[in-house]
Amino acid sequence: MKFPPTRYLRPVVLDQALDALNQYKGSIKVLAGGQSLLPLMAMRLADPDILLDINDLAELQEIRDWENCVEIGALIRHQRLIDDPVIQQHAPVLPLVARHIGHLAIRHRGTIGGSLVHCDPAAELPLAVQALDGEMLVQSVGQTRILPAGKFFLSYLMSAVEPHEMLTAIRIPKLMAHTRFAFDEVAGRTGDFALVSALAIVTLDDDASIQVARLAIGGVSEVPFRVYEAEQYLTDAKLTPEVIDGAASIVHQAVNPEGDLHASANYRRHLAGVLTSRVLTRVGVKGDLSWNR
Numbered sequence: 001m002k003f004p005p006t007r008y009l010r011p012v013v014l015d016q017a018l019d020a021l022n023q024y025k026g027s028i029k030v031l032a033g034g035q036s037l038l039p040l041m042a043m044r045l046a047d048p049d050i051l052l053d054i055n056d057l058a059e060l061q062e063i064r065d066w067e068n069c070v071e072i073g074a075l076i077r078h079q080r081l082i083d084d085p086v087i088q089q090h091a092p093v094l095p096l097v098a099r100h101i102g103h104l105a106i107r108h109r110g111t112i113g114g115s116l117v118h119c120d121p122a123a124e125l126p127l128a129v130q131a132l133d134g135e136m137l138v139q140s141v142g143q144t145r146i147l148p149a150g151k152f153f154l155s156y157l158m159s160a161v162e163p164h165e166m167l168t169a170i171r172i173p174k175l176m177a178h179t180r181f182a183f184d185e186v187a188g189r190t191g192d193f194a195l196v197s198a199l200a201i202v203t204l205d206d207d208a209s210i211q212v213a214r215l216a217i218g219g220v221s222e223v224p225f226r227v228y229e230a231e232q233y234l235t236d237a238k239l240t241p242e243v244i245d246g247a248a249s250i251v252h253q254a255v256n257p258e259g260d261l262h263a264s265a266n267y268r269r270h271l272a273g274v275l276t277s278r279v280l281t282r283v284g285v286k287g288d289l290s291w292n293r
């Protein structure tokens with residue numbers, strides 16, 4: 001279907017964009033990579049009067065290496081997350097999960113900001129930001145809010161960004177030494193959204209006991225789901241097969257997915273347990289990647 005008729009603005013500085021959002025709030029939508037918004041418009045599920053194309057805003061296209069975190073501009077494309085050396089070095093979980101997003105063409109257009117604001121519960125980047133305790137910088141005229149992931153993802157396709165605001169950057173804390181992580185997902189076909197996904201990030205002591213565990217499951221609730229009960233259970237334990245089974249069983253009971261035409265609730269629950277077991281087993285051996293500095 002063709003898009004509905006829409007006015008189009010393409011500011012070149014952030015202040016102009018924030019002014020436009022403030023002036024037309026409610027009838028204007030930010031256009032980033034367009035990989036979610038444009039299909040929604042074509043299907044008439046979104047019908048803004050004005051599109052605010054932010055692709056010329058240089059401020060949103062920088063990656064900054066701070067002492068304790070990496071600050072990633074909201075317009076950074078999924079493919080750049082995969083290729084960028086600063087991200088690879090300091091936020092390696094993002095390239096790991098971004099490889100699973102859609103197809104190459106989508107990864108070259110879609111942006112981290114768009115993915116987080118769109119807030120699909122099965123999307124990889126919201127899951128990673130939730131597990132990594134990322135912070136979102138949300139700006140409006142004269143104001144900046146810094147929101148932790150726990151307060152940013154509100155519900156199905158709903159983030160905390162108000163109509164007069166823009167997500168401008170994401171801060172990802174650098175990983176602690178001796179941290180390993182693994183990600184896995186099950187999707188109907190390569191390139192499809194995941195039915196269920198799991199991400200484990202585990203920091204080990206010198207004696208291989210777990211100092212800090214973070215476990216997040218996608219596709220089983222309205223927002224990416226941190227399984228704090230399983231994280232607590234894993235803390236101070238060693239990743240033996242029995243402990244991994246115990247964590248998988250906690251996840252299996254903790255998730256409360258809904259069924260849809262892609263997968264039943266029971267199948268999603270089953271996958272959550274299986275994927276937990278898989279990622280923790282891989283972390284126990286070596287992890288998909290590890291961080292030893």
Ligand SMILES: Cc1cc2nc3c(=O)[nH]c(=O)nc-3n(C[C@H](O)[C@H](O)[C@H](O)COP(=O)(O)OP(=O)(O)OC[C@H]3O[C@@H](n4cnc5c(N)ncnc54)[C@H](O)[C@@H]3O)c2cc1C
Pocket residue numbers: 029030031032033034035036037038039074075100101102103106109110111112113114115117118122123124125161165166167168191192193194
């Ligand atoms: C065929 C296909 C397969 C896909 N598969 C996957 C997949 O497997 N995993 C996955 O995670 N995603 C997948 N996607 C979605 C893709 O990752 C999108 O890039 C992403 O969801 C949205 O990013 P975008 O930059 O394209 O945002 P847009 O489509 O431009 O915008 C999405 C929403 O966010 C708002 N928005 C965007 N940027 C900002 C901002 N900076 N501040 C405030 N609001 C903003 C827009 O107004 C809109 O409401 C797929 C898309 C397609 C078409």
